[in-house]
Amino acid sequence: MLLEHRGRRPVVPESAYVAPSAVLCGAVVLGEGCRVLHGAVLTAENGEVRLGTNCVVMENALVRGRADHPAQIGDAVLIGPHAHVNGATVEDEVFLATGAALFPGSVAGTGSELRINSVLHVNSHLAAGTVLPIGWIAAGNPAELFSPDRHEELWAAQEPLDFPGTVYGVPRGTPMREIMARQSAYYGSHLEDRLIDDLPSN
Numbered sequence: 001m002l003l004e005h006r007g008r009r010p011v012v013p014e015s016a017y018v019a020p021s022a023v024l025c026g027a028v029v030l031g032e033g034c035r036v037l038h039g040a041v042l043t044a045e046n047g048e049v050r051l052g053t054n055c056v057v058m059e060n061a062l063v064r065g066r067a068d069h070p071a072q073i074g075d076a077v078l079i080g081p082h083a084h085v086n087g088a089t090v091e092d093e094v095f096l097a098t099g100a101a102l103f104p105g106s107v108a109g110t111g112s113e114l115r116i117n118s119v120l121h122v123n124s125h126l127a128a129g130t131v132l133p134i135g136w137i138a139a140g141n142p143a144e145l146f147s148p149d150r151h152e153e154l155w156a157a158q159e160p161l162d163f164p165g166t167v168y169g170v171p172r173g174t175p176m177r178e179i180m181a182r183q184s185a186y187y188g189s190h191l192e193d194r195l196i197d198d199l200p201s202n
Contacts, residue, residue, distance in 0.1 A: 002196040005044065006189060009196055022057075025193065027065065031055060031075070040079075044070075045186070047087065052077065062086070069104040069166075086167075088120065091128070100132075104166050121158055122166040 002010050002018075005026030012018060016034040024036070026044035031053040036042065039060040042049050047065040052075035057063060061083045065071040069087030073079070077090050080098045087104030090096070094108045099117040102108060106120045109128035114120060118132040121139040130145075132138050137146045139157040146154040164172050168179050 004194040004196055006046070006192075008044065010042075025190075042071075045189070047071070049073075052092065055079070058083070066104055074110070097134075103163070121161055122163050123161045 001023045003023065003025040008027040010024035010026070010028040012024070012030050013032050015032045016030045018024060018036045019038040021038045022036045022040045024042050028042045028044050028049040029051070030036070031051050033054040034051050035056045037057065037059045040057045042057065042063045044065040046067040047070040049063050049065040049071040051073040054075060055073055055077045057079045058081045060081055061079045063071050063073070063079065063085045064087060066087040071085055071087060072089045073085070074090060074092035074094065076093045079085060079096045080100060082099045083096045084101040085096070086102065088102035088106045088108065090102065090108045091110040093111045095113045097114060097116045100114040102120045103122040105123035107125045108114060108120060109126055109130065111129045112126050112132070114132045115134045117135050119137040120126055120132065120143070121137060123141060124139050124143045125141040126132065126138050126143045132145060135148055137148070137154055138144070139146065139154060139161060144157055164170050164174060168182065170179060170182070
């Protein structure tokens with residue numbers, strides 16, 4: 001499904017494939033030879049989503065572009081099933097396994113590998129060639145790798161990265177009602193989305 005959002009349409013070259021049940025919304029640009037499989041969602045909220053050549057976005061993955069943090073995916077990248085790439089930069093030849101999550105402002109360096117259910121935190125930079133183990137968290141710039149049982153150490157690295165400010169634009173401690181009112185208004189922009197019947201091209 002292709003949707004126009006805020007006057008912007010997806011760009012899909014003839015060499016690319018988008019499954020009938022996938023969704024491309026707004027300023028999404030696919031590179032040559034890209035494959036977007038069933039159930040995947042690429043949505044440019046108020047910032048672009050751009051994929052390089054020969055990328056594969058597997059089933060039920062999410063790639064989201066934001067105003068301050070567009071989603072920029074390099075060449076020859078695999079985004080695995082149920083992976084979540086939110087306002088992140090993914091350099092060339094990166095492997096994102098099932099359930100990997102990358103948050104706004106994060107960078108996965110060239111040739112890095114984020115294994116099943118691993119997390120690259122906001123504003124964190126994973127060095128080129130780094131392997132982030134199954135279920136581990138990378139936080140900081142440069143990123144330090146934490147196993148899930150090192151919560152206190154992780155929090156010491158994570159707190160100054162400012163998750164609420166980066167993701168929601170609010171200071172830590174803002175009431176959830178205020179955050180969700182803002183989020184409801186933000187995603188309310190989709191009320192004006194329009195289904196596109198024709199497949200756009202370059």
